[in-house]
Amino acid sequence: DTAVSQTPKYLVTQMGNDKSIKCEQNLGHDTMYWYKQDSKKFLKIMFSYNNKELIINETVPNRFSPKSPDKAHLNLHINSLELGDSAVYFCASSHTTSGQETQYFGPGTRLLVL
């Protein structure tokens, strides 16, 4: 009955590889997000996506691309991994209404690039 789930939980890979992180939410939310949390715990929004609009943080390299096969999934694909990509990546979702829009976070994927 997990609300927002991510796989894998840990990912160790070599520089230059391509990898994907999967995210699924069973809350019926219409908006999903990807965040990057660096070693200093700073949270940076990478993408916000619903079935109408993809909003990209312009500071995110184009090696990162979100892919959404359906409303319940937003996967993160990373090409040509670099050392600086090592971080914890969090997926989140929310229901975009005119009222309060709480985000529900996944448990995170810990990426280590060697």
Added chain:
Amino acid sequence: GEDVEQSLFLSVREGDSSVINCTYTDSSSTYLYWYKQEPGAGLQLLTYIFSNMDMKQDQRLTVLLNKKDKHLSLRIADTQTGDSAIYFCAESASGGSYIPTFGRGTSLIVHP
């Protein structure tokens, strides 16, 4: 652009009250949130307050909002060791695309 600031660390003794402060710059902020992140886990929403409110209380948690000064605080009464975590302040504005702005987080350390 919008900015949310918090102090990085707070250390308290078990049983004391903790007060975590946050300031923000976006005057159009509609909702202000407090999230808790325990070690190795994702963020969990603790509480939120609408900008037309001054205070919200939920068990041991009290949120105070000074909209004039753009200052938000989270008070945890009778702090326990299980409260040790990173607490993130966040703000968002209704209307348009919703993308919250998070502070850098305050690490709360509770010692016996």
